[in-house]
Amino acid sequence: MAEPSVSDAQLIARALVTDDRHAFAELVKRHQSSVRACLRKLTAGNHALADDLAQETFILAWRNLASFRQEARFSTWLYRIATNSWLAHNRKRREELLGDRVDAVAEGEDETMPHSDDLHADHARGAALKIDLERAMGALSESERAAIVQCYHNDLTHEEAAYVLDCPIGTVKTHVLRGKQKLKAALAAYAR
Amino acid sequence: MTTNDPFPPAPQAADDAWLDDLLVAVGVAERAVYIDDAGFTARVVDALPSAVAAPAWRRPFVAALWGGAVIALVIAMPTFFVELLGTADALFSLQSFSLASVGAALVALLALTWGAAAYSLREN
Numbered sequence: 001m002a003e004p005s006v007s008d009a010q011l012i013a014r015a016l017v018t019d020d021r022h023a024f025a026e027l028v029k030r031h032q033s034s035v036r037a038c039l040r041k042l043t044a045g046n047h048a049l050a051d052d053l054a055q056e057t058f059i060l061a062w063r064n065l066a067s068f069r070q071e072a073r074f075s076t077w078l079y080r081i082a083t084n085s086w087l088a089h090n091r092k093r094r095e096e097l098l099g100d101r102v103d104a105v106a107e108g109e110d111e112t113m114p115h116s117d118d119l120h121a122d123h124a125r126g127a128a129l130k131i132d133l134e135r136a137m138g139a140l141s142e143s144e145r146a147a148i149v150q151c152y153h154n155d156l157t158h159e160e161a162a163y164v165l166d167c168p169i170g171t172v173k174t175h176v177l178r179g180k181q182k183l184k185a186a187l188a189a190y191a192r
Numbered sequence: 193m194t195t196n197d198p199f200p201p202a203p204q205a206a207d208d209a210w211l212d213d214l215l216v217a218v219g220v221a222e223r224a225v226y227i228d229d230a231g232f233t234a235r236v237v238d239a240l241p242s243a244v245a246a247p248a249w250r251r252p253f254v255a256a257l258w259g260g261a262v263i264a265l266v267i268a269m270p271t272f273f274v275e276l277l278g279t280a281d282a283l284f285s286l287q288s289f290s291l292a293s294v295g296a297a298l299v300a301l302l303a304l305t306w307g308a309a310a311y312s313l314r315e316n
Contacts, residue, residue, distance in 0.1 A: 014314055015204045017313070021237055021240060024237070024240070025233055025236075025237045025272075028232075028236050029229060029233045030236070032227070032229055032232050032236075033226050033227040033231060034223075035225050036232070037222060037223070037225070037227055041222070050233065054232070055235060055236050055239060058236045059236065059239055059240060059241070062240050062241075063241065082256075117301040129214075130218070133218065134216070148215065152218070153214060153218075153219045153222060153223070154223075155219060155223065169223040174227075180208070180211055180212075181213075183211060183215075184208050184211050187211065187214075190210075190214075191208070191210055191211075
């Protein structure tokens with residue numbers, strides 16, 4: 001892929017100094033795909049929610065552009081905002097659920113998850129593996145899922161993932177390890 | 193990962209390298225998919241909060257406040273300001289500033305300002 005003629009840093013400077021919305025729009029165009037893909041992964045394939053959170057991510061980026069110190073790549077900074085938006089959404093949702101009847105909602109969620117045995121018969125192995133992987137990812141804790149998405153889906157180093165998740169590198173490694181142990185158990189059938 | 197198959201078959205080996213390979217392969221496959229913008233950027237730009245424009249009266253109001261503060265200080269401490277002006281007058285009357293030295297000082301100040309601005313806006 002050819003390098004863009006104007007760098008991210010130059011576009012950020014334009015957006016900051018002259019309040020240039022066209023420059024910021026160019027930044028959104030460049031990074032929308034990766035940010036939306038990351039959020040789709042974090043939200044376990046909920047595209048509508050992922051796009052809402054992606055929009056929120058870019059609006060927050062616009063508001064806080066002056067605080068971007070270029071200590072990380074712009075894309076990594078966006079991943080950080082996106083992950084925080086997703087975590088905040090989950091917190092809000094949990095609070096709402098606590099206000100309602102938690103049991104009823106949990107049962108409803110279970111009904112929307114088809115049993116894996118029903119799927120295996122009709123799908124090719126690769127498709128079934130993908131579905132099972134998505135489901136297994138959905139069963140991970142927020143921290144484990146976020147760490148695995150940053151390290152594998154976004155291809156970040158442990159150091160970059162630690163920046164995105166705002167935690168020490170050792171904690172990222174622990175979350176990845178625990179997440180992989182759970183995935184391994186959930187996908188054990190494919191290892192035989 | 194160079195394989196074209198995003199979901200490679202798991203090896204028979206007892207180790208869990210297959211899971212690592214699977215996660216890497218899925219990551220590579222998913223990163224390769226470009227999500228079409230489909231109006232997303234336009235929606236974001238439309239939703240951006242507009243810059244808060246300062247009201248027209250703000251600048252003259254602030255100037256009037258500063259002016260009022262200075263006048264209040266002069267009224268409150270008249271002797272201090274008389275002494276200050278006398279000292280400044282005595283200091284400048286002793287010094288002889290040539291046009292060239294004033295120009296050199298201005299050029300040095302401008303260079304310093306532009307240098308600092310260029311450094312802070314430099315491309316990383």
